[in-house]
Amino acid sequence: GHETGGEQREAVERVARCLEGLGHSVEEEPPPVDAEAFRALHLVVWPWLIATIATALAAMAGRVASAESVETATLACIRRARKTGALDISTAESIRNAESRQLGAFLDRFDLLLSPTTPSGPPLAGVPAHDDAAYADVERWIDDFYAVSPYTPIANSTGQPSISLPLGATEDGLPAGVMLTAQTLREDVLLQVAAQLEHAMPWIDRRPKVSAE
Numbered sequence: 001g002h003e004t005g006g007e008q009r010e011a012v013e014r015v016a017r018c019l020e021g022l023g024h025s026v027e028e029e030p031p032p033v034d035a036e037a038f039r040a041l042h043l044v045v046w047p048w049l050i051a052t053i054a055t056a057l058a059a060m061a062g063r064v065a066s067a068e069s070v071e072t073a074t075l076a077c078i079r080r081a082r083k084t085g086a087l088d089i090s091t092a093e094s095i096r097n098a099e100s101r102q103l104g105a106f107l108d109r110f111d112l113l114l115s116p117t118t119p120s121g122p123p124l125a126g127v128p129a130h131d132d133a134a135y136a137d138v139e140r141w142i143d144d145f146y147a148v149s150p151y152t153p154i155a156n157s158t159g160q161p162s163i164s165l166p167l168g169a170t171e172d173g174l175p176a177g178v179m180l181t182a183q184t185l186r187e188d189v190l191l192q193v194a195a196q197l198e199h200a201m202p203w204i205d206r207r208p209k210v211s212a213e
Helices: 006-021 035-061 072-081 086-107 138-147 154-156 186-198
Strands: 112-116 162-169 175-183
Touching: 006 112, 006 162, 006 175, 006 186, 035 072, 035 086, 035 112, 035 138, 035 186, 072 138, 086 175, 112 154, 154 162, 154 175, 175 186
Parallel strands: none
Antiparallel strands: 112 175, 162 175
């Protein structure tokens, strides 16, 4: 549901052509990802996980998580998690299980899934700004997070091994990441192909227009 920028599409297409040149078979087929199901999952799981971590860290520091000690989005997650019950967690885990099985079945037909890492160039530091007052609304925070990074949460949630490689570049010379996602427990395939791409499309000497040595 997120528009992918031209530089990111070009990077993915270049990598696809490189893979074909290396002897791999490349097919264009979108994975069976239910965006609304993932959103429902993350509206439960992300606030609950963030609240669990924030509360534990606050206890270790002898402090209370409050507007004075944590960002707006974190505090909103804590408040939302307090209203989360066992049924909510169970429903979210059922969604995760269904989506994991669906993506797993898709990857049974392919060795790897190739996609952009982000829909546009690297996000600016502090974007999204987690202390923005608007993020007292957890749903808005999650939607804005998705706008910046809609692809990475998929493998993070379903458990597939995944890697982002700086194989493309924006007009300013910043990395345009390309992501590979493998079948469950096939880190070996993931790393082998990543190494092939690093050798065929090296980035070690690439520098953005504005950089520091």
